[in-house]
Amino acid sequence: MMFYVSPALATLVLCIVPPFAVLAVVYGRYLRKLSRMTQDSLAEATQLAEERIGNIRTVRAFGKEFTEVEKYISKINYVFQLAKKEALVRAGFFGATGLCGNLIVLTVLYKGGLLMGSDQMTVGELSSFLLYAFWVGVSIGGMSSFYSELMKGFGAGARLWELLDRQPEFPLNEGFTLRPDQLKGALEFQDVTFSYPTRKDASIFQGLSLSVPAGSVMAVVGPSGSGKSTLVSLLLRLYDPDSGVITIDGRDVRELNPYWLRNNIGTVSQEPVLFSCSIAENIAYGALDPSQVTAEEIYRAAEFANANTFIQNFPKGFDTVVGEKGILLSGGQKQRIAIARALLKNPKILLLDEATSALDAENEYVVQDALDRLMDGRTVLIIAHRFSTIQNADAVAVLDQGRVVECGKHKQLLENPQGLFRKLMEKQAILQNSQTLAQ
Structure with a gap:
């Protein structure tokens, strides 16, 4: 509809999309990697806690309570740093997408005003174009949120998919069986x-x-x-x-x-x-x-x-x-x-x-x-x-x-x-x- 109303103005607005697409690809790859690192670090911290709590008598017998607490704190702090980094990256990405939407609206207002001044566009056309541009900006914001969650899910689910795709080296319930009276035990x-x-x-x-x-x-x-x-x-x-x-x-x-x-x-x-x-x-x-x-x-x-x-x-x-x-x-x-x-x-x-x-x-x-x-x-x-x-x-x-x-x-x-x-x-x-x- 934007191209139908004003091809020249629509072409100008779409020039903003390619840089945003490049940013989205870079952000998605980094977020996937960061999400995987967070999951792995959290697993290490949980493993440490489970192992030490399960063997608490040995820990106390050697007087290592404070040492183990320090180890756990360091691992949890690393998880926190990764989560903080992820939050900053997400904030930057959503800020960029919001800015992109606002730039689209401002570009429309500026260029549309010039076109109206030269009688190449009416007020009604500019109003309808501006409405379409607004919905495009909202959609970009929604897609960026979906894309962010999708990349985060890919990063967190990579380990699960690896496990699901693994084939057992030995069959679990396949092969020859004998009746109990046939088994001698040699x-x-x-x-x-x-x-x-x-x-x-x-x-x-x-x-x-x-x-x-x-x-x-x-x-x-x-x-x-x-x-x-x-x-x-x-x-x-x-x-x-x-x-x-x-x-x-x-x-x-x-x-x-x-x-x-x-x-x-x-x-x-x-x-x-x-x-x-x-x-x-x-x-x-x-x-x-x-x-x-x-x-x-x-x-x-x-x-x-x-x-x-x-x-x-x-x-x-x-x-x-x-x-x-x-x-x-x-x-x-x-x-x-x-x-x-x-x-x-x-x-x-x-x-x-x-x-x-x-x-x-x-x-x-x-x-x-x-x-x-x-x-x-x-x-x-x-x-x-x-x-x-x-x-x-x-x-x-x-x-x-x-x-x-x-x-x-x-x-x-x-x-x-x-x-x-x-x-x-x-x-x-x-x-x-x-x-x-x-x-």
């Missing part, structure tokens, strides 16, 4: 080579081979860093080996459904993680469908795990809330609840990763008794250091430098004076004797 590592994705230059396994017959108990020992816990991660298929094959009952784990596989493997780790809910809910978590677990099943699992005594001593019994990560319970209590959780799951394959290493002698005896019940009739892989944990194992495998260097009955391995297993056990015996004398 495990075998065949010439496995592996290094963690973030540390490709540091090889964990180099041609490792290990066979665990179905229904047997295999203990795995070795120096720290030899890759004992990595065996558990590979069996749970949290990672795939770089080369070689891991099989269960002769079938490659890469062919099996990961969801089904993990439902048939029970784990008890050195520091079991409990959720901030009741003891009963933590035990029922091991079941395929926790909502279908009865109180009697929970009670029976706790009884087998030697956990009933201390649970019943709590005022609320099985309804006692354990706190974040089970912080309100002792190490031995958490271990026994974790064992009860694994018992309720009733897995065919059991992985014990240093399950008693952090316990005192009394708690170790109670937990070991519960573990012995848990291991009955299952294929068990024990990651352990203590002699008391592995002496009843059917076989012991010794890891060193990425390979199995010794494998056999623990008595046979102890008879080898040059063997690594005997050296490890002798060092442990010396350490235990020195601790006993100190006491």
Whole structure:
């Protein structure tokens, strides 16, 4: 309509648009970058707060309260500076768009007045043109606001879109499954080579081979860093080996459904993680469908795990809330609840990763008794250091430098004076004797 009323005046007004468009593009890119930086900085500050509050006992034990407060203040101040910078940029951009709209109106008045003076335009035409120009200015203001929010959304949503577009390396619920009666639990590592994705230059396994017959108990020992816990991660298929094959009952784990596989493997780790809910809910978590677990099943699992005594001593019994990560319970209590959780799951394959290493002698005896019940009739892989944990194992495998260097009955391995297993056990015996004398 502006061109219809006065092409010459409309052309002059539109000369203001190109510089504004260039400014909008520069502003949009900068705002997107600034918004992303703000989101990342806010995430870092939140992560710091969550981590420090979750480990507040450690922070207080080392007297680092004020240090951590200063760290958090510095991160929050950085977020504030970014937000302040964003506010200034937005204010400048909206100021520029407002100025652009006003310039359009002023240009129309000035040029239109000249055209009226030369009888090239009437008052009615100038009034209608001015009205159209006013609506163009309002629209530019609305578009600039929309564009600003759009760029801010692009910057904030970039991380989410990256996560949404990522394809899982392992399928979540695809692959071959077996009926429970078909699963025997025979495990075998065949010439496995592996290094963690973030540390490709540091090889964990180099041609490792290990066979665990179905229904047997295999203990795995070795120096720290030899890759004992990595065996558990590979069996749970949290990672795939770089080369070689891991099989269960002769079938490659890469062919099996990961969801089904993990439902048939029970784990008890050195520091079991409990959720901030009741003891009963933590035990029922091991079941395929926790909502279908009865109180009697929970009670029976706790009884087998030697956990009933201390649970019943709590005022609320099985309804006692354990706190974040089970912080309100002792190490031995958490271990026994974790064992009860694994018992309720009733897995065919059991992985014990240093399950008693952090316990005192009394708690170790109670937990070991519960573990012995848990291991009955299952294929068990024990990651352990203590002699008391592995002496009843059917076989012991010794890891060193990425390979199995010794494998056999623990008595046979102890008879080898040059063997690594005997050296490890002798060092442990010396350490235990020195601790006993100190006491």
